[in-house]
Amino acid sequence: MSQLLVFGNEKGGAGKSTLSMHVACALLQSGAKVGILDLDLRQLTLRRFFENRTNFAQLHSPKLPVPTVSKIDPTEIGTPENHFNMLTSQLLNTHDFVVIDCPGALTKYSELAHANANKLITPMNDSFIDFDLLAHIDPETNAVQGPSIYSEMVWDARKARSLSKGAPIDWIVARNRLSATNMHNKRKVGEALENLSKRIGFRLIPGLSDRVIFKELFPKGLTVADPSTLTKQPTTISNIAARQELRDLMVGLELPNFTIKF
Ligand SMILES: Nc1ncnc2c1ncn2[C@@H]1O[C@H](COP(=O)(O)OP(=O)(O)O)[C@@H](O)[C@H]1O
Numbered sequence: 001m002s003q004l005l006v007f008g009n010e011k012g013g014a015g016k017s018t019l020s021m022h023v024a025c026a027l028l029q030s031g032a033k034v035g036i037l038d039l040d041l042r043q044l045t046l047r048r049f050f051e052n053r054t055n056f057a058q059l060h061s062p063k064l065p066v067p068t069v070s071k072i073d074p075t076e077i078g079t080p081e082n083h084f085n086m087l088t089s090q091l092l093n094t095h096d097f098v099v100i101d102c103p104g105a106l107t108k109y110s111e112l113a114h115a116n117a118n119k120l121i122t123p124m125n126d127s128f129i130d131f132d133l134l135a136h137i138d139p140e141t142n143a144v145q146g147p148s149i150y151s152e153m154v155w156d157a158r159k160a161r162s163l164s165k166g167a168p169i170d171w172i173v174a175r176n177r178l179s180a181t182n183m184h185n186k187r188k189v190g191e192a193l194e195n196l197s198k199r200i201g202f203r204l205i206p207g208l209s210d211r212v213i214f215k216e217l218f219p220k221g222l223t224v225a226d227p228s229t230l231t232k233q234p235t236t237i238s239n240i241a242a243r244q245e246l247r248d249l250m251v252g253l254e255l256p257n258f259t260i261k262f
C-alpha cells in the first residue's frame with residue numbers, strides 16, 4: 001500500500017520544505033518510487049528543489065533518481081477536493097510514497113492534505129515560539145494548558161478519519177535545527193514536548209541538527225542521502241553525523257515496506 005506523507009505545521013521557517021526534500025531523496029536513494037506535490041504555491045520550495053535536481057541529473061548524473069512532480073493547477077475550475085483527490089490518487093496508484101509539502105498557513109489544499117495523510121510530519125524549531133503552535137503552556141511550570149489552533153485542526157482530521165473507519169493518521173513531531181550548544185533550552189523544550197506528546201497523541205522522533213549541509217546542496221537538488229561522489233562533500237565528522245541523523249529520522253517514520261539503502 002502506498003503512503004501519503006504530509007509535512008505540515010502552521011508556521012513558516014520550521015523546516016517543512018527542508019525535511020520533505022531530505023525524506024524524498026532518502027526514499028529515492030533507497031529505491032522507492034516517489035511522487036511530489038508542493039502545496040506552498042507562493043514559495044514552491046520543494047518543486048524548485050526537484051527542478052534543480054532534474055537539471056543536475058541532466059548535466060552530471062543521468063541515473064540520479066528523481067520523483068514524479070505533480071502540480072496544482074491554479075486555473076482548475078472544479079472543487080479543490082476533486083482536484084486534490086485526482087492528483088493524489090494518480091500519484092498513489094503508481095508510486096510507493098507521495099510527499100506533500102504544505103505552506104505555513106492554513107489553505108484549503110493543506111487542510112485536504114492533513115485530512116488524507118497516512119503520516120503527518122510536523123517539524124519544529126527548538127523554541128517555545130514554535131512550541132506555541134502546538135500548545136499553550138504555563139510560563140511558571142511549563143504544564144500544558146491547552147492545544148493550539150493547529151493541534152485542534154489535526155485533532156479534527158483524526159476524528160473525521162476514525163469516524164470514516166479509515167486507517168489512523170500517524171502524527172509525528174520532529175525537532176529541527178537542534179543546536180549543539182544551547183543545551184538548557186534544548187532540554188526544556190524536549191521535556192515539554194515529551195509531556196505534550198502524551199497529551200495530544202503525537203510521536204516524537206529524532207530530528208535534524210542545525211547544519212550547513214542541510215541547506216547548501218539546495219541549488220544542485222541534492223541532499224546527504226545522495227552519494228558523496230555527486231555532492232562532493234568531504235567526509236567530515238559533521239557530514240557523517242548529518243547522514244546518520246537523516247537515517248535515524250527515516251527509521252523514526254516507521255514506513256511500511258521500506259528499507260534504508262543510502
Ligand atoms: N536542519 C537545518 N539546518 C540548517 N538550516 C536549516 C535546517 N532546517 C531548515 N533550515 C533553514 O531554515 C530555513 C527555513 O526552512 P524551510 O524548510 O524553508 O521551512 P518551512 O518550509 O517550514 O517554511 C531555510 O533557510 C532552511 O535552509
Ligand SMILES: [Mg+2]
Nearest residue numbers: 016017040045
Ligand atoms: Mg516551505
